[in-house]
Amino acid sequence: MSTPVTANKLPSIRTDGTRFVDDSGRAIRLRGVCLGGWLNMENFITGYAGNESLMRSTVRTAIGADRADRFFERLLTRFFDADDAAFLGRSGFNVARIAINYRHLESDDKPFEIIEDGFRHLDRAIELLARQGIYSIIDLHALPGSQNHHWHSDNLTHVAAFWQYRHFQDRVVNMWQAIATRYRDNTAVAGYNLINEPADETGELVGPVYQRIFDAVREIDADHTIYLDGNTYATDFSAFDEAWDNTVYVLHDYVAAGLGRGTGYPGTTDGVYIDRDYVEQKFLQRSEFARRTGTPLLVGEFGPIYTGDEVQDRQRRQILDDQLEIYRRYDVSWTLWMYKDLGRQGLVSVKPESPYQQRFGDFVAKKRRLSVDQWGSDGEGPKDITGPVQELIAREFPNFDPYPWGRFDWVRTMLLNLLIAQPMASEYADLMKGLDDSELDALADSFGFDQCQVRQSLLDQLQNG
Numbered sequence: 001m002s003t004p005v006t007a008n009k010l011p012s013i014r015t016d017g018t019r020f021v022d023d024s025g026r027a028i029r030l031r032g033v034c035l036g037g038w039l040n041m042e043n044f045i046t047g048y049a050g051n052e053s054l055m056r057s058t059v060r061t062a063i064g065a066d067r068a069d070r071f072f073e074r075l076l077t078r079f080f081d082a083d084d085a086a087f088l089g090r091s092g093f094n095v096a097r098i099a100i101n102y103r104h105l106e107s108d109d110k111p112f113e114i115i116e117d118g119f120r121h122l123d124r125a126i127e128l129l130a131r132q133g134i135y136s137i138i139d140l141h142a143l144p145g146s147q148n149h150h151w152h153s154d155n156l157t158h159v160a161a162f163w164q165y166r167h168f169q170d171r172v173v174n175m176w177q178a179i180a181t182r183y184r185d186n187t188a189v190a191g192y193n194l195i196n197e198p199a200d201e202t203g204e205l206v207g208p209v210y211q212r213i214f215d216a217v218r219e220i221d222a223d224h225t226i227y228l229d230g231n232t233y234a235t236d237f238s239a240f241d242e243a244w245d246n247t248v249y250v251l252h253d254y255v256a257a258g259l260g261r262g263t264g265y266p267g268t269t270d271g272v273y274i275d276r277d278y279v280e281q282k283f284l285q286r287s288e289f290a291r292r293t294g295t296p297l298l299v300g301e302f303g304p305i306y307t308g309d310e311v312q313d314r315q316r317r318q319i320l321d322d323q324l325e326i327y328r329r330y331d332v333s334w335t336l337w338m339y340k341d342l343g344r345q346g347l348v349s350v351k352p353e354s355p356y357q358q359r360f361g362d363f364v365a366k367k368r369r370l371s372v373d374q375w376g377s378d379g380e381g382p383k384d385i386t387g388p389v390q391e392l393i394a395r396e397f398p399n400f401d402p403y404p405w406g407r408f409d410w411v412r413t414m415l416l417n418l419l420i421a422q423p424m425a426s427e428y429a430d431l432m433k434g435l436d437d438s439e440l441d442a443l444a445d446s447f448g449f450d451q452c453q454v455r456q457s458l459l460d461q462l463q464n465g
Contacts, residue, residue, distance in 0.1 A: 010130055012187040014225055015246050015296050020333065023187075030190070030333035031465065032095035032134065033088065034301060037341055038079050039121060040101040040141040042152050044373040045341040046075075046447075047360045049424035050417075051151045052101060052142070062429035067440065071432075074444035076121050079340065082128050083449035087348070088339075089132025092463055095190060096129050097300060097335040098122065099141035101154055102175060108144065111171050114178045130188035137227060137335070138179060139193035139300075144168040148199035148233060149404060150374060151417065158413050163200045169209055173216045184221035191225030192217060193300065197233040197252065201403040206231045207239035214244065227298065230286070232404050234300060237289035249293075250300040251286040252337075255279055258304025258319045260376050265315040276322045283326055297330060301337040305345050305376040306455075317457060324465035336462060340452065344376055347459060348452045355439070356446030359431060363424075371412070372421045379412040386415055 011022035020028045037045025041052040048055040060068040088096065104118035126136045145168035146155035153160075162168045176194065183189045194213050200206040210228055217226060227248045230237040234252035243249070255274065256262065262269030266276070283299075290297050302323055304316035327334055336347065342357065342364065343349040350357055367373050371381030380386050390411050393400060402410045432440065445451060 010133065010135060010188045012223065013135065013190055014223070015248060018294050018296055018331070020296055028094070029331065030095040030135070030298065032093040032097070032335050033339040033347060034097040034099060034335050034337045035080060035125065036099045036338040038076065038099070039104055040099040040154070044344055044375045045338070047342050047364050048428045049367055049372050050421040051156055052154045053103065054156055054422065054425045055428065058425045058429035059432060063432050071440045071444055074441055075447060078445050078448040080125055081449070085128035085132050085134065087449060088129070088134055091459060093134060095135045095137060095335060097137040097139050097193065098125055099139045099196065101142040102140065102144055105175050105178065106171060112174050114175070119182060126186065126188055135188060135190035137190050137193050138183070139196055141196040143195060144171050147195050148197050150413070158418065160199050163205050169212065173213055176213050176217050177220050180217045180220035184224065189224060191227055193227040193229065193250065195229060197229055198231050199233060199404050200231055203231060203239060227300070229300065235286050240289060243293035243295045248296050248298050249290045250298050252301040253283055253286060253299045253323065254302060255304065255319050255323070258316045260305065261378050265319050279319065279322050280326050297332040299327065299332055299334040302334065303336050303345060317461065320461055324461060327465065340447070346455070348449070348454055350446050351451055351453050354446035354451050355442040359443060363428060363431060367424065370420055371416045372424055374413065374417045379408065381416050386412065389415060
């Protein structure tokens with residue numbers, strides 16, 4: 001079992017009615033970022049195709065296991081270090097939600113055996129953030145079996161098998177007990193986000209599974225706040241009847257007009273007219289349970305995707321301004337998705353002239369052309385291929401409306417995010433062949449803060465939020 005870890009002392013925080021308070025009773029409004037694409041890698045963030053475990057395996061095949069391990073270790077070290085924590089501190093943020101893949105803590109061939117060394121980078125981040133007065137929320141972002149249908153749960157398929165097999169659920173209970181044991185005395189940890197964006201199609205399993213994990217954590221740690229994402233990607237809280245003690249019901253509040261399709265903002269996206277009033281209506285719908293039960297409001301993820309087109313990006317900055325105004329008015333805590341990437345969405349991004357961008361720029365452009373990454377794409381890619389398939393499914397199966405996002409998303413996932421993305425994973429790995437250690441190091445070092453740029457307009461907006 002993991003050894004308890006302590007960090008620089010910060011006042012403990014917990015819930016008190018609708019507020020977060022520290023151990024002196026002072027109210028705290030949490031405002032910060034998600035550290036995504038790091039301990040749980042995502043394709044649009046670091047540039048590969050498909051899902052993380054596929055990418056790692058193809059890179060290992062291409063350059064050898066030892067050199068692949070060396071590259072990924074350096075990438076993880078440089079992606080988030082003291083300079084990043086210092087930037088977040090001087091920017092005025094007080095929380096970071098750290099997304100982690102279960103594979104750091106356990107391997108599929110040795111289930112229930114906790115990997116002690118897998119905590120190393122998480123420990124380091126919590127300590128670095130604490131030195132800047134920033135709390136950490138530990139977010140289990142990818143679970144064994146995959147708790148939702150898409151790439152960000154490291155899902156190689158489109159099946160959320162976590163809900164189908166007790167074995168996977170038992171492993172997560174064991175992992176959370178190890179996490180709770182390790183951090184129960186660490187006041188720099190603001191709490192535990194048990195499952196990122198669960199997607200239980202039946203709606204009948206998510207509540208009991210949450211209860212099991214919650215009870216298992218409370219056996220170890222009675223004090224830390226627990227964060228529960230709603231079902232269907234943190235939007236549906238019908239699984240809960242009443243609020244649990246020191247628990248936050250986390251909503252994710254993405255606005256469709258800011259993600260990839262549509263005529264603009266205000267304007268029509270997927271047949272729905274979206275303006276500022278609609279944005280507030282969706283927030284109120286998603287936060288209804290928390291407001292009704294008098295628990296703190298936390299938006300765990302939100303934020304538009306930027307295109308490089310000034311007109312579109314101006315509209316997307318307006319979406320964010322509208323959201324932040326709503327959050328101020330309702331006293332909402334928030335963690336922006338996300339901190340660092342290749343320039344699609346992050347507060348900080350890898351510079352275009354960096355070795356990594358130079359090496360993989362054409363590959364990333366090809367992914368965008370083919371809509372291989374689901375996040376931020378139009379979902380159509382090569383329309384001469386996808387259009388007829390979409391029309392075929394709609395014509396032959398007019399009542400087909402699969403969970404969670406319907407026919408269009410289901411088809412795009414099958415065609416673009418699986419069928420085309422998976423061979424592209426090998427293409428990504430092939431771009432590393434023939435590089436010497438210094439060249440691989442330069443690729444990893446591209447993600448260091450000193451080789452990145454800040455999206456100043458976004459920082460300005462967040463500092464006023």
